[in-house]
Amino acid sequence: MTGSASELARRLGEHAEAVCREYLSNGHRSGNHWIVGDVRNTRGRSMHVRLNGNAKGPAGKWVDEQNGEHGDLLDVIRESCGLIEFRDVADEARRFLAMPRPPAQSHCAQRQPAAARGSPEAARRLFGMSRRIAGTLAERYLAGRGILLTAHERALRYHPGCYYRDLVTGESQTLPALIAGVTSLDGRITGLQRTWLAPDGNGKAQLDDPRRSLGHLLGNAIWLGLEPGLPIPVMAAGEGFETMASLRTVMPSLPVAAATSANHLAGLTFPPGCRRLYIAADADAAGRHGIQRLSQRAGEAGILSMVLRPQLGDFNDDLRHLGPGHLGAWLGDQLVPEDARLFLPPE
Structure with a gap:
């Protein structure tokens, strides 16, 4: 036994129905297939697992006819148990097969414990x-x-x-x-x-x-264009992901951060080397506190902050209804000229 992925998948295939009963318990057998909703053990009928090998393929192969996903029984174990690392998937497969672990991996936990909800x-x-x-x-x-x-x-x-x-x-x-x-x-x-x-x-x-x-959201963000460890002299930040992704669409080399809420925007952690911060505002006043607090904190840190304002409700409205060219021109009038030349593509 080599312990390789292909060998483990083959061994699991020899016990395909037992694997399905263990990890896809919301399904049922129908002929030569186990029928279930999906690889995460949802109730339904769109996923078919082959229980016995035949001319169409080996036992244990599966396909989800609704979304086209496919794989083997190692994938079933990974998704149904919520595992990420292959060593954890392999350990769980060996536990099911009652196989010894390879000596080099004998320190690994048998099964990854469930993560705390919301953690x-x-x-x-x-x-x-x-x-x-x-x-x-x-x-x-x-x-x-x-x-x-x-x-x-x-x-x-x-x-x-x-x-x-x-x-x-x-x-x-x-x-x-x-x-x-x-x-x-x-x-x-x-x-x-x-x-x-x-x-x-x-x-x-x-x-x-x-x-x-x-x-944990406070201080952190959905970053687009972040290169960990590298200085970010100029950036933009705002509340909503789609607002910031819209700015990133017209300025694809500008790092942007979506803080997900006004309170989290106010507490955003500044990257090293930041000198200028553009804060994306919406047309309404709901996020005014977050903008004011972030601007204050930026000033205390020696960072120049400027507010970018949309023409419509938010920058995604501008992007969809006015177009990227119009949005780029509108932003160009609000950016420092050096930044406009650097981040806005030439017309």
Whole structure:
């Protein structure tokens, strides 16, 4: 036994039905397949796990016909248990198979304990179980808002079946979601923001509160363009992710931070070497306290702060209704000339 991923997957496939009964307990057998809602053990019928090998493939392979996801039984263990590191997945697979661990990994825990609800660890696990947004409903959603970001934005992920619980009725469901990681300046995830999406990605899900945050947010932010350890002489900050992502769309080389609320904006930690801070305002006065407090703190730290104001309700409204060219020109009149030349693409 080599302990490799392929060998573990093969051994699990020899006991495919038992694996499914253990980790996909909300499903049932139908012919040569185990039927369940998805790889995270949701009730439903869209995911099919092959229980016996045949000409179509080996036992243990599965496909979710609703979203096209596919994989093997190691993926089932990872997603259903909320594991991130392969060594933890492999340890859990060996525990199930009653196999000894390789000597080099004998110090690893048998199974990762559950993370406390709402904790930074829970945020890190959910972020780790999500994937890059390219080609997903999250990318479609952002494009529908006029937001076009490069594939190098590490803060953004997509989860096809993110758990949502109605705080009034207690009912739960899983929905696709845009996952935005909240990080400290060293790049460590301390929290995240979930935006649940409509099934086709055209707008948010029809929920009373389709956007929620968790983890440690104060002082941290959803950073776009952050390079941990490098000085950031000029940056922009604001409350909402879509507001800041809109600025990043028209000024793709300007680092921006979305603090997720007015109170968190007021307490944002400044990056090393910051000399100028642009604060994105909305047309209403709801976030005025956060702007004033952040400006005061910036002045005390020797940072020049300036407020950027939209023409409409917020900068995403400007981007969608007026267009990126008009928004860029509007911003150019509010930036220091040096910054306008540096961050605004030439016409």
